[in-house]
Amino acid sequence: xxxxxxxxxxxxxxxxxxxxxxxxxxxxxxxxxxxxxxxxxxxxxxxxxxxxxxxxxxxxxxxxxxxxxxxxxxxxxxxxxxxxxxxxxxxxxxxxxxxxxxxxxxxxxxxxxxxxxxxxxxxxxxxxxxxxxxxxxxxxxxxxxxxxxxxxxxxxxxxxxxxxxxxxxxxxxxxxxxxxxxxxxxxxxxxxxxxxxxxxxxxxxxxxxxxxxxxxxxxxxxxxxxxxxxxxxxxxxxxxxxxxxxxxxxxxxxxxxxxxxxxxxxxxxxxxxxxxxxxxxxxxxxxxxxxxxxxxxxxxxxxxxxxx
Numbered sequence: 001x002x003x004x005x006x007x008x009x010x011x012x013x014x015x016x017x018x019x020x021x022x023x024x025x026x027x028x029x030x031x032x033x034x035x036x037x038x039x040x041x042x043x044x045x046x047x048x049x050x051x052x053x054x055x056x057x058x059x060x061x062x063x064x065x066x067x068x069x070x071x072x073x074x075x076x077x078x079x080x081x082x083x084x085x086x087x088x089x090x091x092x093x094x095x096x097x098x099x100x101x102x103x104x105x106x107x108x109x110x111x112x113x114x115x116x117x118x119x120x121x122x123x124x125x126x127x128x129x130x131x132x133x134x135x136x137x138x139x140x141x142x143x144x145x146x147x148x149x150x151x152x153x154x155x156x157x158x159x160x161x162x163x164x165x166x167x168x169x170x171x172x173x174x175x176x177x178x179x180x181x182x183x184x185x186x187x188x189x190x191x192x193x194x195x196x197x198x199x200x201x202x203x204x205x206x207x208x209x210x211x212x213x214x215x216x217x218x219x220x221x222x223x224x225x226x227x228x229x230x231x232x233x234x235x236x237x238x239x240x241x242x243x244x245x246x247x248x249x250x251x252x253x254x255x256x257x258x259x260x261x262x263x264x265x266x267x268x269x270x271x272x273x274x275x276x277x278x279x280x281x282x283x284x285x286x287x288x289x290x291x292x293x294x295x296x297x298x299x300x301x302x303x304x305x306x307x308x
Contacts, residue, residue, distance in 0.1 A: 001025045001241050004068040004110070006102050007077035008032035008041045008060065010223075011118060014230025015075055015237075017045055020056040022234065024241055029068050031061045033078075038062060069109040073237055075143075076102050076129075079119035081224065092305045095119055096128055103129045114139045114275040116236055117251075118229065122175045124302045126251045126264040131308040138276040142251025144175025145266035147232040149249055151213035152182050155206045156189075159198055166190050172249050172266045172282075173295035177215055179265075181291045182207040186282065239271040246271055247280060257281060260296050263303070 003025045005012045009032075016028050030045075032038035042060030049055070061067045068074065079095040099119050106113055117126040117140065126142030129135070148171035157164040166189050173181035184203045187194045195203065209216075217225040239246040249268050254260040257279050258267060268280040284292065 001073075002027045002029070002071045003237060003241070004029040004031060004071040004074040004106065004113075005077065006031050006074065006106070007079075007119075008034075008038040009077065010226035011229045011233070012075070012077040013041045013045070014226045015077070015118075015233040016041070016058055017048070018231050018234035019237055020045060020049070020054050020058055021052050022238055023054045023056055024238055025056050028056055028058045029061055029071065030058060031063065031065070031068060033063050035062050065105040065109050068106060071106065071110040071113050073114045073116065073240055074106045074110065075116045075118060075233055075237065076106075076125075077118040077233075078102055079125075081120075092121065092124065092302065093307070095121075095125065096306055099125045099128055100132050103133050107133055107135070114240055115141065116233060117142045118233060120175075121302050123179075123251045123264050123266070123299045124306060127253070127299075127303055128306055128308060130253050130264065131306075137253040137255075138274055140253065140264075141236065141269075141271075141275060142175070142264055142266070143229075143233050143236055144251050145171055145249025145268075146236055147229050148175065148180055148182075148210065148213070148266070150228055150232060152187070152206070152210040155209045155213075156187055156194060159202055159206050160189055160194065162189055167194075169194075170249050170268060170282075171210065172268065173292055174265055174299045175251065176298065177211050179295040179298050180211045181288055181295055182210045183282070183284075183288060185285050185288065236271060240273065240275060243273040244271070245277065250276070252276055252279060254279070258292060263296055263299055265296055265299055 030038045039060035042058045119125045152169045156167045169187035171182045249266045251264045270278040
């Protein structure tokens, strides 16, 4: 099993590290445009192999997509963060150009690859990959909901003063502070609804803290988070590589599901060897339906800035 991670920054390198430590892939190719950067990250990670007990080979490559040939799964983390004075349109224009180039280069050398899109704005970049590559919808997956759900479970466990292994919960909708829809009505502690333990106000606070999870970390760290995003990506990669049939919320192209069409947005899916094996329909409360509709409208506004 060969995995390519494009972008050797903090998220990409963290993703490569988690994949290697889990020891299910024979090879991870870490590719970056910066000369020597991916090679250095790969060497550093390989020097962990004997200490962490993995045999996965990690190779660093500078901008040579021929070395990614035969990849089963590719992760796209490349792009730039928004800089002071930069408009949203400028950011999307730059990142769209990068993501289009990366996805076409990957397909040229690995025509059967399954792609996981991490680059922001993630739902819009996943939609762009669909429009520009014309790959089957099961082979393009946006990573957002898996990370948002991990943050939701962290906040639930915190509020419940419970071990996180007791807690389950899911976030659907767009991968943005205003687009997330934490499903508090479905969240449980050992199969018991968390509403049995937490007040309505406390649950609302959990949801609000979840939605600003990324922004909270950015304000504390001075940059975007990388441990949890890398772990979330690696979980999706493993589910596909090992045909686990695990359910995660992911940004996928909808064609009528949840009453939405021609949009990539987070909904629960089953992941296996074919990528998206199934889109799962979850019953939503009226309030959750309204929030999902509002989230979709926000994603569409961002999509409208694409030149496709």
